[in-house]
Amino acid sequence: MRPAERSTTTDVVVVGGGACGMAAAIAARQQDAEVVMLEKEPDVGGNTALSTGSVPAAGTRFQAAAGIEDSPELMAEDILQRTGYQSDRELVLHLCNESRGLVEWLVDELGVELDLVTDYKHVGHSVHRLHAPASREGADLVRDLRQAMKDFEVPVRVGVPVVGLLTGDDGGVVGVEAEKEGQRVRIEAQKVILASNGFAANREMLRRYCPDIADAPYFGAPGNTGEGIEWGQRLGALIDHMGAYQGYAAVSPNGILVSWTTIEKGGIIVDQGGRRFGDETSGYSAFVPEVQRHTDGPIYVIFDQKIMESVRDHEPRFRGLVEGGIVRKASTLDDLAALHDLPRDDLEETLARYDEAVRAEVDEFGRRDFGSAPLESPLYIVQASTGLFHTQGGLKINTNAQPLRADGSPIDNLYAGGGVAVGISGADGGKGYSSGNGLLTALGWGKIAGEHTSGSTRGRR
DSSP states (O other), X not given: OOTTEEEEEEEEEEEOOSHHHHHHHHHHHXXXXXXXXXXXXXXXXXXXXXXXXXXXXXXXXXXXXXXXXOOHHHHHHHHHHHTTSOSOHHHHHHHHHHHHHHHHHHHHTTOOOOEEOOSOOOTTOSSOOEEEOTTOOHHHHHHHHHHHHHXXXXXXXXXXXXXXXXXXXXXXXXXXXXXXXXXXEEEEEEEEEEOOOOSTTOHHHHHHHOTTTTTSOXXXXXXXXXHHHHHHHHTTOOEEOTTOEEEEEEEOTTSOBOOTHHHHTTOEEXXXXXXXXXXXXXXXXXXXXXXXXXXXXXXXXXXXXXXXHHHHHHOHHHHHHHHTTOSEEESSHHHHHHHTTOOHHHHHHHHHHHHHHHHHTOOTXXXXXXXXXXXXXXXXXXXXXXXXXXXXXXXXXXXXXXXXXXXXXXXXXXXXXGGGBOOSSOSSTTTTXXXXXXXXXXXXXXXXXXXXXXXXXXXXX
C-alpha cells in the first residue's frame, strides 16, 4: 500500500448522491447494514434537484382516492409502446410492479411529500400516474430524501470522488478507491452500489454513443461523466441502449423549461419563419431531433390565455417565466409577429392551417391531440431552444439491479441504478422517453439494490 493511502471498511458503499444513491443507502440501512455514501460534487442532489421530482407509479392509494384505475401491466404497456417495444420487458414490468410500493415507501417511511398530479398526464402515460412535490421541484424531493438520510443515520461524504472499484481474485467487487483531501482511500465493502448517473456531461462519450445530441447545450448536473458505466465495462459488464437520452425541445433563454403542458393543452411550435414543422405531441424529448433536423436557430412556443393561466396556476417554474417576462403577450397577430421579428403573413397562415387541423382532428404532421385548441387571442409566445438533460443507456442489469456479463452471470457484489444502468426508454435517441422514466429507474433500482444487499452484509448498526 502506498504511504499516502488509508483504508477503512463498511458493509455497503453507495457511489453517487442523487435520488438513486439516497434511496439505495436508506434501503440498505433499513436492512441493518452499515452504509456510507460518497459524492464527488460539493453537495448531493445531482439531476434530481434539477428535475420536477415526478415519479410515475401504478395502483397507488393516491390514484385510488382520485378515482383513477391503473395497473402495473397498463403502466408497462404505456412505457413499452412509447419505446417501440425496444426496452427489456422483464425490467420494465418489474419496475412497474414495484412502483406502488416505491411511492408509498417514500411517503410513509421516508417522509417524502408527494402528491398525485392530476392537471396533466404528460408524455407517455395514458392515465394520471405521476407523483410529485406540490412545488413540482426536484429540489424539494432532494430535501426530503436528505432528511431521511439523517433520520436513518446514513453518513454522507461530499467532495469525495471515487476513482475505481476494488476487486478480489475471483473478479468480484470488494470495495472502492476514493480520493479525499489529496489522499487515496481504500474502502473495503461487501457490496457496492453505483448510483452516479450517466454520461451526459462527458462530450467524448456523447460523441461515441449519442452523436446526434453531442453538441446540444447540457442542462444537467456537472458530475454525470460516465465513470460508473466504464468501471462496470472493465469488469465485463455489458452495456445496452447507449444511444438513448432525455432531451428537452423547449428550453427558455434563462435555462428554465418551457412546460410541455403548454403543448399538450393545445400549443404549437414554429421556426424563425413562423412555420410549424412536426407533430409537437410526439413529446418533449422525441421532438428534439425534429428541431435539430429542421433548424439551427431558435424556435417559438405559442399558446393562448386559457393555456397560459392553467399552466401558470399549477406549475411554479412556468409561473416564474410568466412573471419574469420570458412569456410574452400579444393582443394581435401583428404584435405577435413583431415580438420576435417573425414573418407576419407566414405566421397568419400557420395559425389558420392549425385551426383547420383542429376542426379536422388531424394535421399534415399526424398530430391528433389538440387539447383545448383552437387558439384564441390574446396569444403568448416564448423563445426556446433544445437541450440535453441525461442519458438513458448504461450497464445491462437483472431485476436485482446487478450488472450482467455476456454469459448472463452477475458481477459479484456490484449493483447499478439510475443513469449507470440501462434505462427503460428504448434505444432510439430521445424518442422513447416517457415522463418520469429517469426518477423511476433512479429511485426504483436504488431501493431494489439497497434491499438486495442484505443477503450477505454483516449487519452492524
